[in-house]
Amino acid sequence: SGYHRVLEENRKLYNQVQDLKGSIRVYCRVRPFLAGSNRLSTLGDIEEGNITIITPSKYGKEGRRLFSFNKVFGPSATQEEVFSDTQPLIRSVLDGYNVCIFAYGQTGSGKTYTMTGPKEFTEQSLGVNYRALSDLFLLSEQRKDTFCYDVSVQMIEIYNEQVRDLLVTDEIRNSSQKGLNVPDANLVPVASTSDVIYLMNIGLRNRAVGATALNDRSSRSHSCLTVHVQGRDLTSGTILRGCMHLVDLAGSERVEKSEVTGERLKEAQHINKSLSALGDVISSLAQKNSHVPYRNSKLTQLLQDSLGGQAKTLMFVHISPEPDAIGETISTLKFAERVATVELGAARLNK
Numbered sequence: 001s002g003y004h005r006v007l008e009e010n011r012k013l014y015n016q017v018q019d020l021k022g023s024i025r026v027y028c029r030v031r032p033f034l035a036g037s038n039r040l041s042t043l044g045d046i047e048e049g050n051i052t053i054i055t056p057s058k059y060g061k062e063g064r065r066l067f068s069f070n071k072v073f074g075p076s077a078t079q080e081e082v083f084s085d086t087q088p089l090i091r092s093v094l095d096g097y098n099v100c101i102f103a104y105g106q107t108g109s110g111k112t113y114t115m116t117g118p119k120e121f122t123e124q125s126l127g128v129n130y131r132a133l134s135d136l137f138l139l140s141e142q143r144k145d146t147f148c149y150d151v152s153v154q155m156i157e158i159y160n161e162q163v164r165d166l167l168v169t170d171e172i173r174n175s176s177q178k179g180l181n182v183p184d185a186n187l188v189p190v191a192s193t194s195d196v197i198y199l200m201n202i203g204l205r206n207r208a209v210g211a212t213a214l215n216d217r218s219s220r221s222h223s224c225l226t227v228h229v230q231g232r233d234l235t236s237g238t239i240l241r242g243c244m245h246l247v248d249l250a251g252s253e254r255v256e257k258s259e260v261t262g263e264r265l266k267e268a269q270h271i272n273k274s275l276s277a278l279g280d281v282i283s284s285l286a287q288k289n290s291h292v293p294y295r296n297s298k299l300t301q302l303l304q305d306s307l308g309g310q311a312k313t314l315m316f317v318h319i320s321p322e323p324d325a326i327g328e329t330i331s332t333l334k335f336a337e338r339v340a341t342v343e344l345g346a347a348r349l350n351k
C-alpha cells in the first residue's frame with residue numbers, strides 16, 4: 001500500500017543518513033504512562049524507525065503524522081536495549097573518536113531516566129552514563145595486551161550561561177588535574193565503575209544543592225558528564241585521544257512569555273538561547289559554512305570538539321505519550337526531524 005511504500009522510502013533514506021560518517025543519529029524514545037495517568041494516548045504505530053502521532057482535530061476527525069528516525073524505542077524498551085544500540089558509538093571513543101550524546105525533550109519526558117536512571121535505581125534500570133563507563137572499562141581490559149588507557153571524568157552544570165563544576169570536594173581538589181575545555185572544572189581520574197558511581201553521586205548531590213522546593217533547577221539547566229580517554233599503543237607508543245560528552249539538556253518546552261517573570265523569565269531566555277545556539281551550530285555545519293557559531297553559548301563552546309568534523313553525534317529525543325503533551329510532542333519531533341537530516345561531516349573537510 002501507499003503507506004508502506006512511504007515507510008520503506010523513509011527507512012531507506014534514514015539508513016543512508018545513518019551510514020554517513022559524521023552525521024547525527026537521532027533515536028526517539030517514548031516513555032511509558034506514569035502511574036495514575038489516563039491511558040488515552042497520542043501514539044499510533046511504532047515500527048523500527050517510524051512513529052505515527054495521532055493528533056486530535058477540532059472537526060472530530062483524527063490527524064496522523066508520520067516521523068522517521070534512525071530508531072524509535074517504544075514505552076516498553078528497556079535500558080539495556082537502549083544502551084545496546086548506543087554501544088558501538090561509545091566504544092569508538094577508545095579508538096580516538098569524539099562522541100556527543102544528547103538527551104532532548106520537554107521536562108518529564110524521560111531525559112534523566114535515559115542518561116542516569118530513575119531516582120531509586122537497580123542494576124537493570126541504570127542509565128546510559130553508568131553503562132557507558134562500565135563498558136569502556138570492560139573494553140579497555142580486553143585490550144590490555146595492546147593498549148594502555150587512562151580514563152578521567154568531568155561533571156558540570158550550565159545554568160543561566162554560568163558553568164558550575166559539580167565535582168568539588170576537598171578530596172577531589174587534591175587529586176584532580178585541571179580540565180581541558182572548561183579550564184576551571186576538575187578532571188578526575190577513574191579506574192573502575194565504582195569510582196564512577198562514587199563521583200556521580202557527588203555530582204548529583206552538588207546539583208541538588210542549587211534547587212529549592214519551588215525551583216527544580218535540574219529541569220532548567222544542562223548537565224554534562226565528560227569522559228576523557230587517552231590510549232597508548234603498547235607496540236608503537238602512539239597516543240590516541242578520545243572524548244565523550246553525555247548531556248542531559250534543559251527542558252525544551254516553550255514558556256509563554258506572559259506567564260513568566262523575574263528569575264523564571266531569565267532562565268527561560270537562557271535555555272532558549274542555548275538550545276537555539278545548538279540548532280544554529282548544527283544547521284551551519286549542515287550548510288557547510290566556514291564559520292560555525294560555536295561561541296554563541298556556553299553549551300556549544302563546551303561541545304565544540306565533539307560536533308562536526310569526524311565527531312559522532314547521537315541525539316535521544318524524548319516524548320511523553322499523554323494527550324496533554326501533544327503540542328510539545330509535535331514540536332519536539334519536528335525539531336528532531338530537522339536534526340536527523342543533517343550531515344555534519346563535510347564542514348571541516350571542505351575548508
Ligand code: ADP
Pocket residue numbers: 030031032034075105106107108109110111112113114117118119219318
Ligand atoms: P526529564 O529528565 O525529561 O525531566 P525524567 O527522566 O525525570 O524526565 O522522567 C520523568 C518521570 O518518568 C520519572 O519519574 C522517571 O522515573 C519516569 N520515566 C521516564 N522514562 C521512563 C521509562 N522509560 N520507564 C519508566 N519510567 C520512566
